[in-house]
Structure formats: C-alpha cells, structure tokens
Amino acid sequence: SVKAHKEEDNPQKTMEVNGLTPVPDSYDYDLIVIGGGSGGLAAAKEAAKYEKKVMVLDFVTPTPQGSSWGLGGTCVNVGCIPKKLMHQAALLGQALQDSRKFGWQFTEEVKHNWMTMTESVQNYIGSLNWGYRVALRDTKVTYENAYGEFVGPHTIKATNKKGIEKLYTAERFIIATGERPRYLGIPGDKEYCISSDDLFSLPYCPGKTLVVGASYVALECAGFLAGLGLDVTVMVRSILLRGFDQDMANKIGEYMKEHGVNFIREFVPIKVEQVEEGTPGILKVTAKSTTGDQIIEGEYNTVLLAIGRDPCTRKIGLDKVGVNINEKTGKIPVNDEEQTNVPHIFAIGDILQGKLELTPVAIQAGRLLVRRLYAGATAKCDYVNVPTTVFTPLEYGACGYSEETAVEKFGEENIEVYHSHFWPLEWTVPSRDNNKCYAKIICNIQDNERVIGFHVLGPNAGEVTQGFAAAIKCGLTKEQLDSTIGIHPVCAEV
C-alpha cells in the first residue's frame, strides 16, 4: 500500500532512489488504472516501461451465485481462455469419434468428465492470475485487489473485500472496468440462473441446459456443452449473432441444429422456478412467444443466461468527476485517442461506445494510449478491419464488412461477392458433412475489387483468418488473391 507523503525531507530523492521519475504535483501516482483485465494490465505494464508510477485496481464483485476470480479480467478468467479450452474439449470429443474411421480401435464408450476438464482449466487460469501478479510486482506496478471509484477529480477511493477504504491520487486515470453479464429481470433469474461468469468454474456438470440468448457467448457455450454430450437447447428472441453477417449466422445455426442443439426461436423466458434443489437441480422455465400469446414450459438442470453484457460504469463515481456516459447503455464515448470528456481521464476496452469488444483491441488501445501519453508516440488504435472468430462448433472467422453492411455502405451494384463451399480433407474419411464449410469474400468493384470483407466457416477459422487480416490491412485486391498460389491440402487454399 502507498504510504502517505510524510517524506517532507526530500520526496524527489525518495522517488529517484526507487528508480522512478518524480510524480508531478505530489500525486501518489502518475497513473491509476481501474480494472485489471486485458486492457488495464496492458496499459499498466506499458506505463511501467516508461518508469511511471502506476497502480492497478482490480476487483471482482461476486456473481449472484457467488462465483469470483483472480487478476486478469474477463478474457483470462471467464471469457476467451476457458471458452477456447472447453471448445477444444468438445472438438476432441468429435475427433475421438472420427478417429475410429482412421483406424483407431477402442472398445470402451467414450465419456466426458466435467470436473476433470474444469479443474484443469481452472488450474491453468490460476497460473495466469499468478503470472500477472508476478509481472506487475516485478515491474513495480502497485496492484490492489480493491474496488475503485472516483471521489474527486484526481482521487480514487479503493475498497477491499474486508471493506477497508483507502484514498489514492493520480495525475491521470484509465478506466478499463469491462462488463458483466446482463440478467433478464424476471422472477428467478438471479436466484437460479447462471451466466458465463459461473459456467467455467461450475463445480458440477450442468446437465440438461437451456441457454438463453443468441450472442456469440450463447452459441459458443451451447456449442461446446453439446459437444461434451449434454442435452442443450438455445432459446432465441429473434435473430442469431446480431451485428454479424446474417448469411454466416444462419449457416452456424443450421450446423448446430443438425448436430444436436435444439433451438426454440422467437420466445423469451418470463419465469424461472426451482422444481428440485441439487447440483444440478431441476428448474422449470416458462417462456412466452414474441409473436403471439403462446406460453411454453420446459424443465432443465441448468439455465445459462447469455443475453448481453453491461459496462461497469454506473457505480464508479463518474458523475463525481463529470465523465459522460451514454445513460442508456452505460458505455463511455471517447475521441480517437481514448480520451473521455475529462482531459485527464481515459477509457479503453469493452466499455467504449462504438468500438469492438475484443481483448486484442483493448490491449492495443491501452498500449498505444500509454505510448502517446508517456513516450511521445502519435499512433492511434486502428479499429478498422479487426479480425474476429466465433468458436461455435463450426468456427467462423471474419474480417471487414458483413455482406449487409457492405451493401448498405457501397450499394449492391458496387460490390461483388465470391463464395465457395469446401470439404476439409480431414472430414472426408470420417464422412462428415461435405457441404457445410464455406468461405466468401466481398469486394469493392469501384476500388480495384479491393477485398473489404472476408468470411470463413470451417475448422481452425481463427488460424485461417489471421493472415488474411494482415493482407486486407495491406489493401488486398481480388486479383492479388487470385494470383496467390494456395497451400494444398488445407482449407485456407479455398
């Protein structure tokens, strides 16, 4: 913890002895970062490189079910990392089935043990939490496991889990508080439902699961749960993967349906009741149609809500320092230098209005921001043509415009879409689907048939997409793509 400035003798000298440049105006820190997730940690570590005195405040308010986690934010603890590992667990299950056709012989039926998987995943996450703490301590970034909120223009109150409050001052602040899952606001939601915040550390197998939502979180979770052999139903209010290319979204849905995931379309839950206690217990869900008066009921062991995420910006004292937020969404508008309306307060990551909610984006924004603040750099974060991947059972990689957005922006007559189904060689022998994998590129006819959208649906979509993102950033045209000889036999050659 920070000692109050009693060094009346020579505060400058104390700082210099510690290898830090003196903090202006007797603030405790040059920079306080609120939130120790992907963006926050990247920014803090970068600032430490320039010998700035930095503090990171990270605190996880436990979920209604009591789940909590260590330093590292959503991605590391309850997002990308455990998600991809569990997705991999499901893929391995599929691979085991395929392997028989490739000659592997095993007589036992293959079963999945949820606890074994979850313990391994949590153990890995624990090593990441620890690694971050070592990295921060080693680079002399002060880390406090405490809830930070503004109480004055340059002052933060940090409250730890024992309720002890401390005040810290800094010249500048970066808000990187991220988001948390939204609840439905219906009877029984907080008491009985879980969210992605709970799923990856659930101390029992979820069993028959209802996933509410049509986001990538909903579909990825539904996908791997089904892949592990569980009975999974997805309840969708309207469309799948809003904001993504709908042609691709529908193909993803179709694939999941054909591979054992049940879909209930155009319904929303209105009530969740407990039929039986247990780990898992039995829950009864009542749902109403969005297009009529029809009411349905269903029983499930687990109800997983994945209907969206809300920024953690309402209770951090932003009103006390005059930082504007979008009252409706909670998101923070910033300029192209991640600066809020208050010049010494910045924001990065999922909480930003109008920006992509992705770990690498937050990291890049955080690093570049800090370089601009302390190293005289000018580069700004490029939010255009950011590649993404959805890790549904059939993976979907994309970079650039969706077909709908391209049509809207350039006009249907000015874009050309090239597409193709493909059959991965690895899928031929085990007789897996021959018409599901799909790739398309969207080109701007008026700009040399420049590739403005790349979409691929198939195995290892993330790996495939990364290279194309670099090509698109360089201004790839259809002609250049055509003249690039393919690697054979791989999916990416399509």
Add this chain to the structure above:
Amino acid sequence: MGWEEMQVRGYSEFVRTAQSYHGRPIFALFCGDKDAEGRSWCPDCVTAEPVVRKELHNLPDESVFIYCLVGDRAYWKDPNNEFRRNLKLTGVPTLLKYGTPQKLVEEECFKAELVRMLFTED
C-alpha cells in the same frame, strides 16, 4: 504456532512429507544437491537460497517449508525425472506453494519482493 521447516532429499521423500502435512499451507524450495562442502551444483540455487531464507519469517502461521534437494545434475537434466514429470518443475531453483499454480522459477527466486508476495499473499 509459527512455521516449521523440513529438509528432504529426492522425490519420494518429498511427496511423503508433503502428504503428511496435508491441510496446512506448504511451501517448497527445490534445489540441486550439495557437495561435501555444502555447495550446490546449481549456481542459481546458491544465489536464491539466502534470499528465500531471509523471507521465511513472513510465512503464515501453521505453514510448512520443505527444503528439497532434487538430486545430482545428471538426474536433474533427465527430461523424465519425477520432479519434471509429476510436479511439472521446469527448472531449479523453484519455490512454490504446494497445491496451487503459484510458483517462482529460477531468477524469480532472487527477488525478495516476489518471494514475500508468494509467502504472504493469497
């Protein structure tokens, strides 16, 4: 009751000792064997040991500190030795909190701040 130290040599003795203290916080420092003059074949272990020992007074009450000599250099270099295989150790010295992913490896053990963090924080 404060903390106590146990000195062991070799994998089996380590595991037996750790198991006998099940339920208490266990910290372990793994070093290369020492010769007749008390010097280890592992130079980093020679550097780390005094740093770690200086922080032992920070150990939480009831905890056990196991000082474990892993074996001679040839044993350690074998990629299949039991410490590597079962405890997933990748180098000596390694200082760890048994049963958790928290550990410090090699040069990390030279840093008093990190050792203190391992001993005192959750």
